[in-house]
Amino acid sequence: MKARNLMVKARNLMVPLTDYLRPESTIKEAVNMLRSAKRDDERVGVKGLPVLDAGGKLVGILSMGDILKAVYPFYMPMMNLGDFTWDGMVESLARQATDRTVDNIMTKNVITIGENDSLMKCVDQMIKNKVHRLPVLDDSNKVVGMLYERDVFFIIVKAMLEEGKDKEK
Amino acid sequence: MNAEPSAVTQVVMGAQFWTATALFLVAYALIVSEKVHKTVVAIFGASVMIVLGIITQEEAFHSKDLGIDWNVIFLLVSMMIIINIMKPTGAFEYIAVKSAKVAKGQPFRIMVILSVVTAVMSAFLDNVTTVLLIAPVTLLICQALELDVIPFLLTEAMASNIGGTATLIGDPPNIMIASKAKLDFVSFLFNLAPVIVVILIVYILTIKIIFGKKLQVKDELRQRVMEMDERATLKDPVLLKKSLLVLAITITGFMFHGVLDLEPATVALFGAGLLLLISGVKDPHHILAEAEWATLFFFMGLFIIIGGVVNVGLVKWMSIQVLNLTHGNLLGTSMIVMWFSAFASAFIDNIPYVATMNPLIIDMARQLWPDASGLALLHHPDLMPMWWSLALGACLGGNGTAIGASANVIVVGLAEKAGKPISFGKFMMYGMPLMVESVTIAMGYVWLRYYVFKF
Numbered sequence A: 001m002k003a004r005n006l007m008v009k010a011r012n013l014m015v016p017l018t019d020y021l022r023p024e025s026t027i028k029e030a031v032n033m034l035r036s037a038k039r040d041d042e043r044v045g046v047k048g049l050p051v052l053d054a055g056g057k058l059v060g061i062l063s064m065g066d067i068l069k070a071v072y073p074f075y076m077p078m079m080n081l082g083d084f085t086w087d088g089m090v091e092s093l094a095r096q097a098t099d100r101t102v103d104n105i106m107t108k109n110v111i112t113i114g115e116n117d118s119l120m121k122c123v124d125q126m127i128k129n130k131v132h133r134l135p136v137l138d139d140s141n142k143v144v145g146m147l148y149e150r151d152v153f154f155i156i157v158k159a160m161l162e163e164g165k166d167k168e169k
Numbered sequence B: 001m002n003a004e005p006s007a008v009t010q011v012v013m014g015a016q017f018w019t020a021t022a023l024f025l026v027a028y029a030l031i032v033s034e035k036v037h038k039t040v041v042a043i044f045g046a047s048v049m050i051v052l053g054i055i056t057q058e059e060a061f062h063s064k065d066l067g068i069d070w071n072v073i074f075l076l077v078s079m080m081i082i083i084n085i086m087k088p089t090g091a092f093e094y095i096a097v098k099s100a101k102v103a104k105g106q107p108f109r110i111m112v113i114l115s116v117v118t119a120v121m122s123a124f125l126d127n128v129t130t131v132l133l134i135a136p137v138t139l140l141i142c143q144a145l146e147l148d149v150i151p152f153l154l155t156e157a158m159a160s161n162i163g164g165t166a167t168l169i170g171d172p173p174n175i176m177i178a179s180k181a182k183l184d185f186v187s188f189l190f191n192l193a194p195v196i197v198v199i200l201i202v203y204i205l206t207i208k209i210i211f212g213k214k215l216q217v218k219d220e221l222r223q224r225v226m227e228m229d230e231r232a233t234l235k236d237p238v239l240l241k242k243s244l245l246v247l248a249i250t251i252t253g254f255m256f257h258g259v260l261d262l263e264p265a266t267v268a269l270f271g272a273g274l275l276l277l278i279s280g281v282k283d284p285h286h287i288l289a290e291a292e293w294a295t296l297f298f299f300m301g302l303f304i305i306i307g308g309v310v311n312v313g314l315v316k317w318m319s320i321q322v323l324n325l326t327h328g329n330l331l332g333t334s335m336i337v338m339w340f341s342a343f344a345s346a347f348i349d350n351i352p353y354v355a356t357m358n359p360l361i362i363d364m365a366r367q368l369w370p371d372a373s374g375l376a377l378l379h380h381p382d383l384m385p386m387w388w389s390l391a392l393g394a395c396l397g398g399n400g401t402a403i404g405a406s407a408n409v410i411v412v413g414l415a416e417k418a419g420k421p422i423s424f425g426k427f428m429m430y431g432m433p434l435m436v437e438s439v440t441i442a443m444g445y446v447w448l449r450y451y452v453f454k455f
Helices: A027-036 A064-071 A089-097 A119-129 A149-168 B015-033 B038-051 B057-062 B070-089 B091-102 B107-124 B127-145 B150-164 B172-181 B185-214 B219-226 B237-260 B264-278 B285-289 B293-311 B314-326 B330-347 B350-368 B374-378 B384-399 B406-417 B424-452
Strands: A048-052 A058-063 A133-137 A143-148
Touching (some): A027 A064, A058 A064, A064 A089, B070 B264, B091 B219, B091 B237, B107 B185, B172 B384, B237 B264, B314 B330, B330 B350, B330 B424, B350 B374
């Protein structure tokens, strides 16, 4: 397999940017987008998308975790209140949150990676910053794609399994 | 009733006097403006006082009259340690949820019970701590009942300021007054608690008129509250028992510290030490780190700054002016002290205010009774109403505005996070009349008890 010797850079592994969010979109629009985002030509949904302003500049990232935080009342972590919740609480708070805008709940401090960065640098960024996806930037700082933890995982799997095959031979 | 000021010694207004006065005024202005964090102002101001030789380091660190009041610091830090150890037991969640269930989920009843609980807890704990323990559960209960949380947060903050006035340990001004005037826990309870009970009852009747009719909820929403199991939160019954035991020992210690000849700080330190020991805390670092060091250092810096202006005679000069103004009429002086304290505390932090007033009152007493000293001076029968007026004015005055007391600042912050901001004007619309109401009752009480019936 020649592929193993190929230098895998962030741009080889990323999913090219097709779907992204706008800061002024509502959460309702955002969750719909997350649900139907494209991945490998299929509309399977993703767990996070970059947020770009009108000029195409990266201003944030919105993930499932941010959506959960949007319905999680700020006073809950102040004390042990998990025991005092009721059925339908999440749903009713979700309905109340539908019209909030993306820039209100997105993560503004975005960890990014350059398109020519090495795979280990991607892993380094993911682990150190506890994130599962990285927007990939080109030289002019434009978002060109998204690198997902899952795709890095598949590279690792491939390496391990091919190693096994080599030994068998 | 009139005691003419005598033996007015002259204050030397030299370079040191003006330097210290300027430092004091700039520090006060910076604290009020909130341009620089008050703790930073206090620490820097204190260090400048020492660097310029207005007060020596020896005096700043070790003098009982001029330096840091370690009684206040150790009392505060010890109570913080006890609460920090106790917090994870779930006892406070239990109390708040239980209160809502006792009220059968009826909104106004919940408001009353939570206000009373807040007031009683504030009498024994720091007001900010109490509000931070009750408010999160209040927010949750209002969410369950689909009610506007603002009236609940407002009434709790004000109840906390009222309740805190009742005891020596309830509010920092009282801790400071007790330490400087050498008054014990029982004196505070005996002199302040009766009027606080009256003020609290009138307060509840007033909030009934203001909020009572507006609060209605459907039965199915009340069911959400009634189905909460308050016992579920009690995760560590062993630690809870130990904490309650230590709390009981500490409060009993406060009751008898006069008889036992122990300072309140000693009692609190013993409680903190005992709970640290028996709770089996492996690494005390995080318990100690959670103490509010910014507040504690604010106190320390402030004591040194005040020590400086006492040292140069500014406070003495101020006390002479007060006596000239009131011509030594003690009833008049205590009424002025109470109302002035109330309005001053409504707009500025009552901690620096009381830190300044304490030496001022002592200096005033020295002018009035030059032959007395020690306890005979501090506990002069004609001076006692002055201490109680200062305590009542400074503590109750906090209710006047959104920035009058730390508890108010906390609830305003929480309301904003909840997406329901309380404007300065809105707070004052409720706070100012309620403050005037409570100080009026306090005024009647001081007049009747100390000047008419004299007991």
